[in-house]
Amino acid sequence: MKKHNFSAGPSILPQEVFKEAAQAVLDFNNSGLSILEISHRSKDFVAVMEEARSLALELLGLHGKGYQALFLSGGASMEFVRVPYNLLKQGGKAAYLDTGTWAAGAIKEAKAFGETIVVASSKQDNYTYIPKDYTIPADADYFHCTSNNTIFGTQMQSFPETGLPLVCDMSSDIFSRQLDFSKFGLIYAGAQKNMGPAGTTLIVVKEELLGKTGRQIPGILDYAAHIEKESMYNTPSVFAVYTSLLTLKWLKAKGGIAEIEKANIEKAGILYEEIDRNPLFRGTANTEDRSAMNVTFLLNDDSHTEQFDSLWKAAGISGLNGHRSVGGYRASIYNAMALESVKVLVEVMQQLEKNI
Ligand SMILES: *Cc1c(COP(=O)(O)O)cnc(C)c1O
DSSP, rough: OEEOOSSSSSSSHHHHHEEEEHHHHHHHHGGSOOOOOSOOOOOHHHHHHHHHHHHHHHHTTTTTTTTTEESSSSSSHHHHHHHHHHOOTTTEEEEEEOSSHHHHHHHHHHHTTTTEEEEEEEGGGTOOSSSOOOOOTTTTOOOEEEEETTTEEEOSSSOOOOOOOOOEOTTTTSSSSSGGGGGGGGGEHHHEEEHTTTOOOOEEEEEGSSSSSSOOGGGGGGHHHHHHHTSHHHHHHHHHHHHHHHHHHHHHTTTTHHHHHHHHHHHHHHHHHHHHOOTTEOSSOOOGGGGSEEEEEHHHEEEGGHHHHHOOOTTEEOBBOOOOOOEEEEOOOOOTHHHHHHHHHHHHHHHHHHOO
């Protein structure tokens, strides 16, 4: 039986996408060849890469606005390095908002490239909220933030108005909600949360921001070099890019970000409602900063753990355990998660309440 998969990442993808991707592994485009054995320079794969890059921009509303989309390897963690390499000027400085483990990872890497100012941090409160009162130095080269904190279940509901290039790690909420994406100078997202299999990262960058640091950038780390080679500087992760394209097509057919956002709001709504209503549970994130993608919660009484765990496992739920730094439970309810699966979880929570 197919499980209700609440895993934080790698995570659920639409069932149709799994089927189509599996078929392409056996026979891609009726070519008699697997997607895994064709050249990345073949006409068929070049078309995949072009469509994936174009559709990503289209869904974000960024066509014709000076942006380029890339699908690169190395995971979101690689962008923690590539971003300062490409945007932090020699002798310049960068500003970062510290909202979680991943944000802290990005800050650590930036420090190797120049002065890195942490404008605010919620670390002392185990990242239960998004800091809001902070000043961004006007002379920084860019401001970096993390839109959704996958581990802690918080999500930025608004972004600071700043004249600086806004750089955002959207790994766990890309394509999940409508934003004015043209406010961002650079967006990156590891595929394996809300877009595709692990192995590729989407980078969307405003081209005019590049080439200004005065640094000699090794080709593999240079966004401009990847743009020039149309995201084929070296062999791309062909299967991850192809499967991401299938997910983007699925999203477009569903009505794009506007439609999926409605479904995401409904899913998160019923789950938070149950967490707040059910006396056995409590949420871990500050209410106004709650994430619509990763819902983190605890049992008020640890002695119910065994019973709750056996109930949700028996209901076919998988991947519900919280990250070790928060404990408890984390329900990741990405785009591909059906409302039905969230209802199963809510029913299990209500069942526990009846049993006790
Ligand atoms: C998972 C995650 C990362 C790390 O992604 P990798 O692809 O493993 O490097 C970075 N940022 C956020 C917000 C994440 O959720």
